[in-house]
Amino acid sequence: MAEQVVEDLRERCATPASLLHDVAAEMADEMRAGLEKEGGSRVKMLLSYVDKLPTGREEGLFYGLDLGGTNFRVLRVKLGGNDKRIVNRESREVAIPTHLMSGSSTELFGFIASELATFVADEDKGNSFANGNKRELGFTFSFPVRQHSISLGTLVKWTKAFCIEDAVGEDVVGKLQTAMEKQGLDIHVAALINDAVGTLAGARYYDEDVIAGVIFGTGTNAAYVEKANAIPKWEGELPKSGDMVINMEWGNYYSCHLPVSEYDQALDKESLNPGEQIYEKLTSGMYLGEIVRRVLLKLSLQSATFGEIDHTKLKTHFHLRTPHISAMHHDETPDLKIVAEKLEETLEIAGTSLETRKMVVEIIDIIARRAARLAAAGLAGILKKLGRDGSIEKRRSVITIDGGMFEHYVKFRKCLETTLSELLGEESSKLVVIKHADDGPGIGAALIAASHSQNR
Ligand code: ADP
Numbered sequence: 001m002a003e004q005v006v007e008d009l010r011e012r013c014a015t016p017a018s019l020l021h022d023v024a025a026e027m028a029d030e031m032r033a034g035l036e037k038e039g040g041s042r043v044k045m046l047l048s049y050v051d052k053l054p055t056g057r058e059e060g061l062f063y064g065l066d067l068g069g070t071n072f073r074v075l076r077v078k079l080g081g082n083d084k085r086i087v088n089r090e091s092r093e094v095a096i097p098t099h100l101m102s103g104s105s106t107e108l109f110g111f112i113a114s115e116l117a118t119f120v121a122d123e124d125k126g127n128s129f130a131n132g133n134k135r136e137l138g139f140t141f142s143f144p145v146r147q148h149s150i151s152l153g154t155l156v157k158w159t160k161a162f163c164i165e166d167a168v169g170e171d172v173v174g175k176l177q178t179a180m181e182k183q184g185l186d187i188h189v190a191a192l193i194n195d196a197v198g199t200l201a202g203a204r205y206y207d208e209d210v211i212a213g214v215i216f217g218t219g220t221n222a223a224y225v226e227k228a229n230a231i232p233k234w235e236g237e238l239p240k241s242g243d244m245v246i247n248m249e250w251g252n253y254y255s256c257h258l259p260v261s262e263y264d265q266a267l268d269k270e271s272l273n274p275g276e277q278i279y280e281k282l283t284s285g286m287y288l289g290e291i292v293r294r295v296l297l298k299l300s301l302q303s304a305t306f307g308e309i310d311h312t313k314l315k316t317h318f319h320l321r322t323p324h325i326s327a328m329h330h331d332e333t334p335d336l337k338i339v340a341e342k343l344e345e346t347l348e349i350a351g352t353s354l355e356t357r358k359m360v361v362e363i364i365d366i367i368a369r370r371a372a373r374l375a376a377a378g379l380a381g382i383l384k385k386l387g388r389d390g391s392i393e394k395r396r397s398v399i400t401i402d403g404g405m406f407e408h409y410v411k412f413r414k415c416l417e418t419t420l421s422e423l424l425g426e427e428s429s430k431l432v433v434i435k436h437a438d439d440g441p442g443i444g445a446a447l448i449a450a451s452h453s454q455n456r
């Protein structure tokens with residue numbers, strides 16, 4: 001019985017190369033459709049209005065904010081210009097109190113502004129903002145936003161664990177600005193971006209061959225550099241640079257080729273956003289642990305695998321988290337001691353046999369591999385759209401990736417990398433470099449604030 005559950009899961013979650021090629025080709029098609037017209041695809045392909053990526057020549061002191069899904073960061077960077085690049089950086093990170101994720105927008109933005117105020121207060125006195133120059137800030141807000149300019153955008157919807165009704169459809173920068181004023185902070189928000197755009201900008205600052213920034217953290221998203229004249233839906237004036245960064249919002253990608261299991265269907269149905277963000281629900285940190293929990297629950301209810309246990313924890317949604325499954329997946333002790341510990345600590349499943357622990361690892365492996373392979377197919381889709389999959393452009397392409405899951409989940413990361421090579425083939429994969437973003441998206445926001453600064 002237990003074996004059957006695992007066998008069915010393996011079959012349902014299989015991702016042979018042929019399927020991944022279909023996923024990649026459809027990703028490229030959806031990208032074209034989303035660029036063609038507003039609402040042309042579930043992949044929204046939003047204009048970021050970032051048309052000047054940082055070059056390394058920017059100078060001055062800039063602030064960044066990063067509101068993702070789990071943590072909140074404030075930071076400041078001192079840019080030396082030319083070869084000096086970043087001469088100083090300071091940052092502070094705080095966990096977002098859970099109650100603020102579903103309260104009111106005044107509370108959330110009030111919290112952000114007060115953290116910022118504390119941080120600004122200990123600024124080095126040597127940094128003078130005299131001669132009429134204002135402090136400038138780049139705001140990384142990692143939820144789908146419809147941009148109207150580089151520093152004006154309205155929230156399309158919440159994703160991940162956020163759900164603050166009164167903010168939907170509202171101008172996010174306006175909310176931040178109001179909250180900052182209440183704190184007595186006089187700071188100009190020079191850019192509103194998301195983590196994918198920030199990651200792209202942060203890496204591009206050092207390397208001109210960077211073409212895309214991708215996130216695998218609590219959620220997933222991608223941003224890339226598009227030729228402005230390849231965006232039919234754009235009605236405005238074309239930028240001087242000829243380029244425009246597109247915020248794909250690829251977490252909402254869907255294709256009938258996606259290997260969706262009964263567990264994914266149930267998770268989606270009971271989620272905050274049913275029917276949406278299906279690709280995200282298969283590939284990102286918020287969900288992988290939860291999918292595994294659902295499989296383990298079924299296993300426990302339908303077989304004697306875990307013996308007589310109290311199901312309270314195993315039945316609690318999101319109780320098993322991706323860092324837990326990652327720790328179990330990387331367990332190299334001969335008797336899978338870490339797996340035993342985690343099962344007991346988090347799910348109150350005690351006294352497991354080695355065979356049972358192996359089965360748990362097998363389940364985790366199926367879910368994490370599927371995630372990593374679908375992630376690689378997404379990247380292959382972007383390369384395909386740009387003709388950088390070896391089909392047209394024969395030049396170096398760098399994709400920079402950030403997010404807690406990519407950073408810490410080694411098996412996910414390795415599998416993503418090998419799968420991308422598999423999909424591109426030996427020759428083409430030599431031209432594609434996957435790089436972990438060292439700086440984080442907040443720095444990217446500060447850099448975009450610099451490249452779009454008004455103080456010059
Ligand atoms: P955010 O996406 O909220 O901005 P991060 O990029 O830091 O934040 O990603 C946090 C997510 O990364 C967590 O929700 C978790 O799913 C995942 N994560 C963090 N640590 C690990 C780990 N050790 N192994 C696997 N996943 C992890």
Ligand code: MG
Nearest residue numbers: 068069195217
């Ligand atoms: Mg983040």
